[in-house]
Amino acid sequence: MPQHFLLSRPAKTLSLAQVFRMSDAEAEAMFCKVRWLETEGKPVCPNCGGLDAYDCRRPNGAPRFRCRACKKDFSVTSGTLFASHKLPLRAYLAAIAIFCNEVKGKSALAISRDLGLSYKAAFVLLHKLREAMAEEMKGRTVGGEGKVAEIDGGYFGGYIKPANIKENRVDRRLGRNQNGKRQAVVIVRERNGRSLPAVFRTEGQALSFIRSRIAKGTVINADEGSSWDALHAQYEMKRINHQEAYSMDGACTNWAEEFFSRMRRAEHGHHHHIAGIYLLRYAQEASWREDHRRMSNGEQVHMVAGLAMHKKSSPDFVGYWQRHKSDGATAH
Template sequence: MNNKGSKTKVGQDKSELVAKLPMACADERSAIEFFEKQRWGDTPCCPECGDTDVYQMKDRDGNRQKNCRWRCRGCGKQYTWRTGTVMEDSRIPAHNWAYGFWRAATSKKGVSALEIKRHTGLSYKSALFLMHRIRFAMAPTDGGPKLTGTVEADETFVGGKPRKRTPQKPFGKPGQEPSNAQTMKDRKTPVFGVVSRETGEVRARVLPDVKAHNLKAACDELIDKSAKLMTDEAMAYRTIGKAYAGHETVTHGRGEYVRGDVTTNTIEGFWSLLKRGVYGTFHNVSRAHLQRYVDELEFRYNHRKLEDGQRTLAAIAGGEGKRLMYCDPI
């Protein structure tokens, strides 16, 4: 039987898998069996050709090989539970992968690589790359569907805190104090986000700046034209809002944050979660890697109604068909 092109993941009892998750985080053989069950259910198949005519490779004593390889009778390829996932070719033990996925999916403000290093015994370099691959698995493959209904849009700035300049090193002209806009541009990274009130789903993207053309491109990517847009009073949104079914604003500059059902408080609540993670857990995030951390928080926020175990399984499933190499560009 050959099902080439079909999904390798087969339906299975999620509650049974969730019950095995704690043991998978502690024992290597249990972790391997957990990942195999999570990926294939009761019908292992070849990730290369989709054939289910496969068998476990054994050593001379008839026991399963230590690396737990499988062989496909259809195409002859050897593979493991890691093949075709973000964990492919990784030498990190399976139980450390299970622990990393569990912590990343269940920690409200995220978990740092140093924390993973302390609990697993991995080097910091390995723990950091492990967490980046998990964040890559959490990121939506195609960016997710465009949001519809009533959509709140806003931007925030993430990164270094403003510092006082000494008289010997003025920011601009002699005697001129740095403006808030200059400080934001030089020291912080802009992040644009939208949230649907109907579905509760959020989308967030790191931008090079908050100029009108970048905001418009982000809105076009994330928001359906049939949506009703809610923003603050920023000038750029006046033109952008004309392309949508409706556009309402609140004037933060006058202390107006809610007017009837017009508000951006939902997306601003998401920003507070992002900043708690960046400043409270990770402490320092480079501009180059910030989108990965945003993707991690976006995943947890969009799966917040799931139980911890179910959310962990969703994160692991998101890593299928993805590959992140250490040398890959950001």
């Protein structure tokens, strides 16, 4: 019986013990190499692009560089998701390693205990990592001539607790008995390729998104939900009735179902409730984890760190606990 990839030696190339054995200087050097890959870790001024910078940190102070061209000070995290960080860089590297090692996700409460952070700090940090993962999906299209893609939708949030007495219970599937908070996560996934999630009020509202992100000539597999009927005009479609079979005559949505399996396990096992304005971030995290499931944890850590270091300041988490937005306005 073949061994599962996660149990194999190639899957484990970085341990948390290795991270904690690093010195602060080694962690700093790693972040420098990740951010300034083209110059092999030599600092590049984010203000003017100058290559002539020198170390100007104070004794026992945070890492700091000064550009000889524009005289501006900057650090390895200036202008990135980790700008104005309070923790040492080694702690951020450890947070990324812990986050990547959990194949179904990591709760903010658990990582706050692991690293001795407040819950709020851990919550913001994990959402910044999810933003970094989402950078990889910007402008992505899937499929193409002769390729196969699968689409499916799943509903999250808006839980209605049933009444205690049976006679008082209502059919919670009907719209009039819902609270309006339920949202549909729609996944577009190419077989043996990448995936792309999005969030809508209903599956039917995802049609324009699907048309813009699936290339012409792609064969689309979907279930028999009426929301997908309109796609027959633009694509060759294969439909599967899940009441009869999970796969039949070459039609199935198993790749899309794998995404929802990972996301549901993350919801039930770690987060317990994912909905509202952050639902898309959790869906993007599940998509990234599914796409890179055959990559070693060391490669995942370097990739997430690289995405975070090349991502501008977070549009959602600027300032202290969302009190200040990037434009200086106060969040309400």
